[in-house]
Amino acid sequence: MSLLFHQSFVRVRAPLVKDRYSNEKRDWGSAERTLVPGVNIQPAGVPARSEESTDDRQTTVTAWNLQTREGVDLDLLETDRVEFDGMTLEVDGKVGRWPDPFGPGVHHVEARLKEVD
Numbered sequence: 001m002s003l004l005f006h007q008s009f010v011r012v013r014a015p016l017v018k019d020r021y022s023n024e025k026r027d028w029g030s031a032e033r034t035l036v037p038g039v040n041i042q043p044a045g046v047p048a049r050s051e052e053s054t055d056d057r058q059t060t061v062t063a064w065n066l067q068t069r070e071g072v073d074l075d076l077l078e079t080d081r082v083e084f085d086g087m088t089l090e091v092d093g094k095v096g097r098w099p100d101p102f103g104p105g106v107h108h109v110e111a112r113l114k115e116v117d
Helices: none
Strands: 007-013 016-017 024-026 032-043 052-053 058-066 081-084 087-091 094-097 106-116
Touching: 032 081
Parallel strands: none
Antiparallel strands: 007 032, 007 081, 016 024, 032 058, 052 058, 058 106, 081 087, 087 106, 094 106
16 A cells, blocks of 8 residues: 555535626635545645745745546646645646556646645
């Protein structure tokens, strides 16, 4: 048994709705939550991307890496959020699905996540 893929997270997927001006936006109050087990989530290694902005208020953006075990695909989109360890993280960019070099399908999935404080 691998010690790396024992973590779980909650995938938060919000539907698109139209506001009173017909603009589409995510309705996070009506989001669907799904428990996803068997992943590895760790702080991004050096050089970790961490940004601070002091324009209007102090904010810190910290990067995290999510990875599945070999042979596991993951239903995760760049528009989803991830609840993990008391944090709400945003998917930062496209979700990477690495192809299996020995056959059809996915070898594993990787996603960059970001926490905004």
